[in-house]
Amino acid sequence: MSLSERQKEEINRAIAEYMQNNGYKDSFDTFLKEASLSENDIKPLGGILEKKWTTVLRLQRKVNDLEAKLTESQREINHGAPTRDKRQASDWIPRPPETQKLIGHRLPITRVIFHPLWTIMASCSEDATIKVWDYETGQLEKTLKGHTDAVNDIAIDAAGKQLVSCSSDLSIKLWDFGQTYECLKSLKGHEHTVSSVTFLPTGDFVLSASRDHTVKQWDISTGYCVFTFRGHNDWVRQIRISNDGTLFASASLDQTVTVWSFATKAAKLVLRNHEHAVECVEWAPDSAYTNITGQQPEGNSTHILFSGSRDRSIKAWNISNGDVIFTLLAHENWVRGLAFHPKGKYLISVADDKTLRVWELSQQRCMKTIDAHEHFVSTVAFHPSHPYVITGSVDHSCKVWECR
Numbered sequence: 001m002s003l004s005e006r007q008k009e010e011i012n013r014a015i016a017e018y019m020q021n022n023g024y025k026d027s028f029d030t031f032l033k034e035a036s037l038s039e040n041d042i043k044p045l046g047g048i049l050e051k052k053w054t055t056v057l058r059l060q061r062k063v064n065d066l067e068a069k070l071t072e073s074q075r076e077i078n079h080g081a082p083t084r085d086k087r088q089a090s091d092w093i094p095r096p097p098e099t100q101k102l103i104g105h106r107l108p109i110t111r112v113i114f115h116p117l118w119t120i121m122a123s124c125s126e127d128a129t130i131k132v133w134d135y136e137t138g139q140l141e142k143t144l145k146g147h148t149d150a151v152n153d154i155a156i157d158a159a160g161k162q163l164v165s166c167s168s169d170l171s172i173k174l175w176d177f178g179q180t181y182e183c184l185k186s187l188k189g190h191e192h193t194v195s196s197v198t199f200l201p202t203g204d205f206v207l208s209a210s211r212d213h214t215v216k217q218w219d220i221s222t223g224y225c226v227f228t229f230r231g232h233n234d235w236v237r238q239i240r241i242s243n244d245g246t247l248f249a250s251a252s253l254d255q256t257v258t259v260w261s262f263a264t265k266a267a268k269l270v271l272r273n274h275e276h277a278v279e280c281v282e283w284a285p286d287s288a289y290t291n292i293t294g295q296q297p298e299g300n301s302t303h304i305l306f307s308g309s310r311d312r313s314i315k316a317w318n319i320s321n322g323d324v325i326f327t328l329l330a331h332e333n334w335v336r337g338l339a340f341h342p343k344g345k346y347l348i349s350v351a352d353d354k355t356l357r358v359w360e361l362s363q364q365r366c367m368k369t370i371d372a373h374e375h376f377v378s379t380v381a382f383h384p385s386h387p388y389v390i391t392g393s394v395d396h397s398c399k400v401w402e403c404r
Helices: 007-022 024-033 050-079 286-293
Strands: 100-105 109-114 120-125 130-132 137-147 152-155 161-165 171-176 183-188 196-201 206-210 212-217 224-231 237-240 247-252 259-260 266-271 278-283 304-309 313-318 323-327 335-338 347-353 355-360 365-371 378-384 388-393 395-401
Touching: 007 024, 007 050, 050 212, 109 278, 109 378, 109 388, 109 395, 120 152, 120 355, 120 395, 161 196, 171 196, 171 206, 171 286, 183 388, 206 237, 212 237, 237 278, 247 278, 278 335, 286 323, 304 335, 304 347, 347 378, 355 378
Parallel strands: 109 152, 152 196, 196 237, 335 378
Antiparallel strands: 100 395, 109 120, 120 130, 130 137, 152 161, 161 171, 171 183, 196 206, 206 212, 212 224, 237 247, 247 259, 259 266, 278 304, 304 313, 313 323, 335 347, 347 355, 355 365, 378 388, 388 395
16 A cells, blocks of 8 residues: 555654654664654654554454444344244344334333234323323324323233233223223222232232332232232332242342232242342243253243342242342343343343343353344343244334344
């Protein structure tokens, strides 16, 4: 590569300045003679040689990253083509780009969920509304208004006929879903923000968790609280009921996860291994047991719980003895949401590092990272029977990702 006389002179002066500044006196004197320079020609250049060198290295890293992304994109195209490298449904994972970006909320999204039967999903937000969308077309179907503060969580019963929501306005609301979309009942009893809510499998009770450190069980028919679970000493962030309906888990800012028994109405286990607040919990499906443990299940010993924390880790817990089975590390910020692949092979997680990550459970490794949103990713859901994943973010948007 040929340089102009001016470029050669600039390089020579930069090299001479570098030698002078770093004490290479003999080399400096020799270089001045061979380059036909005098000390008067050496003006302070501010360490330009070092700056350009580090810039080149930084650019080289960027080039390598872009080449890796290009290779991954080419592989995505090949995998997505109908005649090449067809995957089984058990291997389907979300792949970019998103098929829909749903815009309509005016403040951060707090939860997204799928309807169990129809091609619709619901999202709730700090803007005090719940929105119902067709996730295939991206069409907004309905906006539910009634709360007066942030809606923090929503859930739909197994029949898909009722929706329950909870809010920072201290209330829990039951809504008709699919017909009138009217608010049927307001349940009140918590003394602070209600942060998580879910239906019991039977559909006749609701569980709620609150910043008042308690979890409450509500009878839907009467609207009364029938029991209050006490044990945490800080904000209870999320609750999830086990697949067989006998246990539920609660995640708290007190850095613990508590597993409760419905039969005894008492804590069965308190799981202490996280180093920061626990944001989310999710029960592994029975289909994931062998992938997680490497063993075949024996009897009813399939209770495995996953938790995500502000310490950036995800932990798998054996509920029979309270031990940590393994810890997953890759996220660079608070872990906010977990969802399992219906076939049990993968775990999906989202975090404040703006990514969605796919974990291969049998290998305990992060096998795919998707830059999902422009801001913190607060929630994720995996459809139980269709190849779709949805995410919600602080950037006010929801995204629909097709799996293949």
